[in-house]
Amino acid sequence: MTSLVLLNGCLRVDDNPLLSQARGKAAALVIIDQQAYFGRQYGLFRSNLLRLRAHLQAIQHLAQQLAQRQIGLIIRFGDTHSQLCELALKLGAEQLLASEPTAPDEYRALQHLPASVKLQLIDGNSLLSQQLRPDLATLSDRFTSFRKKLEPLLLVTAAEPEHTRAANWLSPDQVAGLSQQSVLQQWLGQTAATSWREGCWDEGSAHARLHYFIWQGQHILHYKDSRNALCGTDYASFFSTPLSLGTLSVRRCWQQIEQFEQQVKANDSTYWLKFELLWREFFRWQMRKYQARWFSKNGIAGPADFSSPRLTATQKQRFAAWCAGDTGVPFIDANMQLLNQTGLMSNRGRQNAASYLMYDLELDWRLGAAYFEQRLLDYDCASNWGNWAYIAGVGNSEARAFNPIKQALWYDPNADFVRQKLPQISAAGKAAHRPAPHARLLPQWRSWLDEL
Known part of the structure; x- marks a missing residue:
């Protein structure tokens, strides 16, 4: 059996269940969705070059990390659904492994695949174990209820060690003819950032920031007091960018906080960083519950109104x-x-x-x-x-x-x-x-x- 492993949203080697659960012959791929970066809403482009470059740098770093392990990364640009169908046909794929989406357009991209392709979704960016997975039908719309229900039971899924050898991965040479590597240099240029201090958030930079904020500088100890500052490098964790790119595992992040609490110190600030991660979790499940309603003028609180804003x-x-x-x-x-x-x-x-x-x-x-x-x-x-x-x-x-x-x-x-x-x-x-x-x-x- 040949599997396509779509790494969108999981641009990392560490704690990546998409890599660890692949079996048989497998092809790793990332698709830069054209609509997500070059589409428009309300007359505005959905992204700018700065955000696109951060994404491309993360992809470039992942490609290098996988290549060191003799795993090729297919990089494609265009419509996600069309690219998946085309690659499934070329490679004779019978399965697609992908990170479980939150947003409606991400779900749509994975629908109506060829009948021969079985879709397997894995929630690689959630704090919650399968046993604590919320029932959307009864999910509370209030964060406090969500938090109080989970905190006494909270069993964050353990971060997995790197494990990429279960599958027979296509090598860099084998995927060279399928990948659009030139897209990276076309938009990255020659002045790419190289560390989190310069605005780079690939997996290596994300782990460096995690270590710096929690262990080296122990800035986590003042997080609750300093988080209302307006600029600087140490007032906040800045984990949100690598978490959004998928270059940092939220489970690894949680695990590091708890280890710090056990080995160094636990206070209101260390708890508050976990509290913020629970907010992130809450919004992910709320998006899954209400889907497109979040783009209605009335949100989830009133009748759906998807008409575009009209401005004088x-x-x-x-x-x-x-x-x-x-x-x-x-x-x-x-x-x-x-x-x-x-x-x-x-x-x-x-x-x-x-x-x-x-x-x-x-x-x-x-x-x-x-x-x-x-x-x-x-x-x-x-x-x-x-x-x-x-x-x-x-x-x-x-x-x-x-x-x-x-x-x-x-x-x-x-x-x-x-x-x-x-x-x-x-x-x-x-x-x-x-x-x-x-x-x-x-x-x-x-x-x-x-x-x-």
Whole structure:
């Protein structure tokens, strides 16, 4: 029997059940989905070059790691479903092993395969053991209920050691004629990052960051206190990018945290990082439960409405200014500039940028979610759309509006972050948070503006 092993979403050798469970003759492949990176939604491209390059670097590193083990990686670009059907025909494949999706378009790509191809889905990116797999029909829509039900029982599936020899893998030479390797260099260019410090998140860089944050620097011990910072290298784990790419196993991540707690110290911060991983898990199962409803204007809280946002000329100007980091509200603009320049934004920044778009600019929340999809290096469909719907009050929570002036004074009291990202602002101290003349001012800001 010949198997296709689709490694999309699992771009790693460590703890990869797709590699360890393959049997017989097997071909490893990755498909760069054309629609996911070059398609449009609401007039916006679904990705930018920075995010595409991060994905391609991860694929390139995986190809090198597999080649060292005499496993060839077929790299294809195009429509995932069409590419799978074409390769299944060429190789006479009778089985397709793939990571269990969360998003609707990922499910669609794996449907209606040739009748001769049996599909086997393996959830290689979940914390939960098969015994704790939630029943979607009874899955709670509240995170607290989800967490309280699981935490007393939580048996995170153990990370697997590397094991790639069970299958008779096609070698690099055997797949050379099937692979579109030139795609990598076409978009990667000659200036690719080489470590997590430079913005590279391949498997090697992901493990280096894991070791640095937990063991070497022990920054995990202050995570709960520092996570509301706005920029830097040590205030947050930055595990979200390799987790979204699949270059880091969430089980390995959990295991390392627990080992640190047992061998060094456990505190509120070490627990809080696991708490955040449970949030990620929750959104994955929520996406599976409601599927396309997450892209409705009313989210999962009201009637399905998939009509595209309709903007007046004024609203178009507001949205363009928000995207460009030119709203005139320094705290918002600094965070948007950070996103545009690096593909990253702190959790505190994301909440404020989202709230500002929805409640202060009065724009459809889906526009913001789509722009974040385009820009975020750690874009994960379930977490991104789930969190935006959460702030909008159409997901797993009531509406969450933030006052950006109040937030700026709390989390950037001396405006150091604002002046770093907006060097054109010369005002000293907290006065740098004063909105520009063209900013849209709201009555609820008045008392906080008085402090500037």
